Amino acid sequence: MPQSTPFRQFVLKVHSRCDLACDHCYMYEHADQSWRGQPTVMSTGVMRRTAERIADHVRTHGVREVSLVLHGGEPLLAGPDRLAGLIGALRAPLAGACDIDLRMHTNGVLLDRRFCELFREHGVKIGISLDGDRAANDRHRRYRNGQSSYGKVVRAIDLLRGDYPDLYAGLLCTIDVANDPIAVYSALRAHEPPAIDLLWPHRTWDDPPPGASSGATPHADWLGAIADRWLADGRPMPVRVFDSILSTLRGGPGLTEALGLEDTDLLVVETGGGYEQADSLKTAFDGAPETGMDVFRHAIDEVAAHPGIRARRGGLAALCTTCRACPVVASCGGGLYAHRYRADGSGFANPSVYCADLSALIEHVEGRTSRRSHVLPSEVVRSLATGHGDPAAIARLGTAQASGRRALLAVVGKATAPTPAWDLLKHALSVDPVAFDWALSHPYVRAWADERFHALKFGPGPVEDDGLLATVACTAAARAWLDVALTVPVRDGAIYFPGIGRYDVPGRPTATVRVSAGELTVEGADAFQAVRHLQAGTLTVALDDLDPHRDCHDHPAAGRLPELRFQEWQVSFQEAWTLLEKDYAEYAPAVAEALTTIVPLEPPDSGASVSSAARDAYGSVGIALPESPALLCLLIMHEFQHVKLGALLDFVDLYDPGDDRLYHAPWRADPRPLEGLLQGTYAHVAVVDFWFRRMRADAPGVAREAGRQFREWYPKTVEATRTLEECGSLTGLGEQFVATMRRTLAAMVTGG
Known part of the structure; x- marks a missing residue:
């Protein structure tokens, strides 16, 4: 994150004292005791100046919304009159500068109707601290004389739920593994909170939690029990720690400072006007x-340059070596910054003191949720990031694609008129789901469905079937051994069955297709041309020069190939596959698992090699037959990289889609959008690897040419990974993905 990245969250300490004596409080019970020197209450002058600084900051950076949290100590100790003045002083300078999400975190014991009316007037949402049922809450949250706070807190929650539900933001619960996790969860859920925040107890390596030195994971076990119940209950309310894990596993943002690789955008302002870092550092x-800075002498941008702030802004690169190599780092993010501290000179350059717990919890939540076919486990992403992708990862990617095709076709099928084809497809699904998925698996069915989906999304209403939905229904019916007849539209004088072949039906708008005993019969058809297949060992790949939807590549698709040209393809493909299996064995299983179709492209007049992968045609590549089997091997490897990454991007976010900048790609003259640069870089990892291994060829001429190619493409690909790492728009998962690509490249020259 660049230094100029704006702050969007501000914690404003309106009162520095508290009416409870919670023994786990970071404010009063931990190493930092600076509260003793702070003014008891924030003045309106401090608040006004703070608001002016925030207003300047958001205008400078074009920030549309900020989150402002009134905090303490206990903010309600300021009283309703003082709070009214502070809120007014806060809002006035920010009027028109940006939208405000204004909240208060309180222990709730003083909350009454006077406060609630004030907060309703000013739109202040209330989050209340409660550690569970009475037994759990009273373990720590007591008055100084030892009396329970539970009754007053529950009355405050009931007040919000009953009369001020618009102010009720949720509950904050500090974890204590001595409490029964299900009892805590049940007690919290009974209060019907809009959200729950389960907070890790603040510990460091100098004061570790139970299990930190032994590798035990009591906090993960505790949270895992709640996660299981929460998932079984259908996720009845957001729970920030679990939602953050689920988000980061898909490449989304961490929703809490304690998880994810996003750089901090939070700043604290103390009662006296001093800027501080996160309270957890106490x-x-x-x-x-x-x-050492304050709102009277320093602009907010100056705080961004503070070493402590900058140390918490650096994503993957800012973490210690152990964390950078961790498989769950994109979700964990190294844990909360404060929890990494060790007073042995290493400071914060350590894994979290909750490292084992975080890893176990992330893997637990992922294991419970990744059973769904469309959810990709993080090991799939890590495997693909190496550039290869093991068979299990590619199989899981294919399963996710199948799930996505089902969902997409459901939308298109329901909106296509007339509906007999969709009805037949649904029947085939009910009888034989495997046959249904097989019929949908032809790459250009997805390309067609995407095109129809966009037409539906931006068009006036239902669209007519142009023939493909009906032919897919027929192939599914044949695979499921159904006996049916269906009227199918004729397109350009023919009916094409995806992956099977084309029947010529000249001069007719429709034809009846009969399905019986697994066979298709087209009434009135003059001729049939089958889709031909390339064979290499046990691998069979369709060479599809018939599909009317195949012409979606960057280069024109070739027409029906003469038999002699097909045989040239067969010879070259067999030799290319032999080379790929022999010298590029890590790539072969993925290609064998997922490559189903090659579309022959028209060779350009220049004689240059051309190839393409369509973003919405998983399992297919387009290639103009090159001059040698070795180049065909390279083109398959190159384009299949695009196939894998495109499929991955259907289900995980590796970058911020809002980044509309163009980037230099060293292999192109035109600047590329971020996804284009990422796609090109990932593909060139395989290109570089191809030439690197080719340098070891026995033939001197081959090795010499490979060395020249490697010296050209290697530095360009490394440069592109550096551009990606420095763009500031990668998600945590994207940072980890690109870092793994870079390690793959580095290993080529270091032998690692």
Whole structure:
């Protein structure tokens, strides 16, 4: 994250004291005791100046919305009159500058109707701290005389739920593994919170939690029990730690500072106007959160340059070596910054003291949710990031694609008129789901469905079947051994069955297709041309020069190939596959698993090699037959990289889609959007690898040419990975993905 990246969350300490004496409080019970020197209550002058600084900051950076949290200590100790003045002083300078999400975190014991009316007037949402049932809550949240706070807190929650539901933001619960997790979850859920925040107890390596040194995972076990119940209950409310894990596993943002690789955008302003870092740092050492800056002398952009702030802004590169190599780092993000501290000179350059717990919890939640066919486990992403993709990863990617095709076709099928074809498809699905998925698996069925989906999305209404939906229904019926007859539209004088072949039906708008005993019969057909297949060992790939939807590549698709040209393809393909299996064995299983179709392209007049992968045609590549089997091997490897990455991007986010900048790609003259650069770089990892291994060829001429190619493409590909790493728009998962690509490249020259 660049230094100028704006802050979007501000914690404003309106009162520095508290009416409870919670023994797990980071504010008063941990290493930092700076609260003792703070003014008891924030003045309206401090608040006004703070708001002016925020207004300047958001205008400079074009920020549309900020989150402002009134905090403490206990903010309600300021009283309703003082709070009214502070909120007014806060809102006035920000009027028109940006939208405000204004909240308060409170222990709730003082919350009454006077406060609620004030907060309703000013749109302040309320989050209340509650650690579970009475037994769990009273373990820590008591008054100084030992009396329970539970009754007053519950009354405050009931007040919000009953009369002020518009103000009720949720519950904050600090984890204690001594409490029964299901009892805590059940107690919290009974209060019908809009959201739950389960907070890790603040510990460091100098004051570790139970299990930190032994590798035990009591906190993961505790949270895992709640996650299981929450998932079984159908996720009845957001639980930030679990939602954050699920988000980061898909490449989305961490929804809490404690998870994910996103750089911090949070800044604290103390009652006296001093800028501070996150409160959690109070657990590290006395003075840890201080910046030495304040709202009267310093603009917010100046705080961004503070070493402590910058240390928490660097994504994957800012973590210690152990964390950078961790398979769950894109979700964990190294854990909360404060929890990494060790007073042995290493400071924060350590894994979290909850490292084992975080890893176990992430794997637990992922294991419970990735059973769904369309959810990709993180090991699939990691495997693909190497550039190869093991067979299990590619199989899971294919399963996810099948699930996506089902969902897409359901939308298109329901909206296509007339409906007999869709009815037949649904019947085939009910009888034989495998046959249904097989019929949908032809790559250009997905390309057609995407095109229809966009037509439906932006068009006036239902669209007529142009023939493909009906032919897919017939192939599914044949595969399921159904006996049916269906009227099928004729397109350009023919009916094409995906992956099977084309029947010529001249001069007719429709034809009846009969399906019986697994066979298709087209009434009135003059001739039939079958889709031919290339064979290499046990691998069979369709060479499809018939599909009317195949012409979606960057180069024109060839027409029906003469038999002699097909035989040239067969010879070259067999030799290319032999080379790929022999010298590029890591790539072969993935190609064998997922490559189903090659579309022959028209060779350009220049004689150059051309190839393409269509983003919405998983399992297919387009290639103009090159001059040698070795080049065909290279083109298959290159384009199949695009196939894999395109399929992955259907289900995970590796970058911010809002980044509309164009980037230099070293292999092209025209600048590329971010996805284009990512796609090109990933494909060139395989190109570089191809030439690197080719340098070891026995033939001197081959090795010499390979060395020249490697010296050209290797530095360009490394440069492109550096551009990606520095773009500031990769998600945490994207950072990890690109870092793995870079390690693959580095291993070529270091032998690692």
